[in-house]
Amino acid sequence: MKRENLKQIPKRVVIKPGDVYCAEFDNRFKCYFQYVIQDTQQLHSNVIRVFKTHHPIDYCPTIGDIVNDEVAFYTHALIWIGVKSGAWYKVGKCPDTNSAALENIIFGYSLDSKFVLIRPTMVNALENWRIWKANQPYVVVDRLPEKYHGIIELGSVKAYNEIRSRMEYGYYKYSDLEYDIIKRHPRPEADSYTKR
Incomplete structure (x- = not known):
């Protein structure tokens, strides 16, 4: 292969649990999230925990400050696609993913057909x-049992633009059937709110 062609081959994106990413x-x-684990039940996708604080663009928190922030939500993602698309970038790593907290997180989705x-x-x-x-x-x-209505996380694998939207507004902006049951929680500064 010619040397010029080698420059065009995209660099491999390595994703490991504990990695911390920033979206501007x-x-x-800017907002941060951490890759917690891979969920074998949901297409081997990456489970991330997105932190609540919106930091000023010029602020540089430590990794410890980032991972000790309150968690806004958990979701399934394909982190490498977001990296390749420029939706977010890696800023560091922390071995503490607080994966024990996942014991309290219920994922779910509804289907309009069954066999x-x-x-x-x-x-x-x-x-x-x-x-x-x-x-x-x-x-x-x-x-869906009522006890899950306020706490369940939609379990489908989310595209990077949907995750960024929820980081920004506090909820996914698309209108889905599940939102007849699941309440959405907009951020206090969000100036829009979509009802189904």
């Missing part, structure tokens, strides 16, 4: 939920 928002503020006698059949999605904890088998439930 138009010179207004009946090996044939897909359309059903009311709000009465066909899959819920699970990271790296544990999912459980099929009909209606």
Whole structure:
């Protein structure tokens, strides 16, 4: 291979639990998240914990300050795609991922079909939920129990632009059927709020 062509090959992105990333928002503020674990139950995607504080663009917190911040939300992501797209960049690493906190995090999503006698059949999605904890088998439930309404995290793998939107506004801006049940929590400074 010619030397000129070697420069065009994109560098491999190495992602490891504990890595801390920063997303910047138009010179207004920046927000951080940490890769906690890989969830084998959800497409082997990366589970991240996104921290709540919006830092000024010129502020440089220590890794310790970042990971000791309050967690705004957990979600599934493909971190390497966000790195390649310039949505965020790695700033450091911390071995403390507080993965024990995942014991209290319930992920879930609803489906509008189920297999009946090996044939897909359309059903009311709000009465066909899959819920699970990271790296544990999912459980099929009909209606989502009310005790989960305020705490469940949508378990689908989110695109980097959706994650950035939730970092900025406090909620995913798209309108999905699950939001008939799950309450969204906008940040105090958010000037928009989408209802389904």
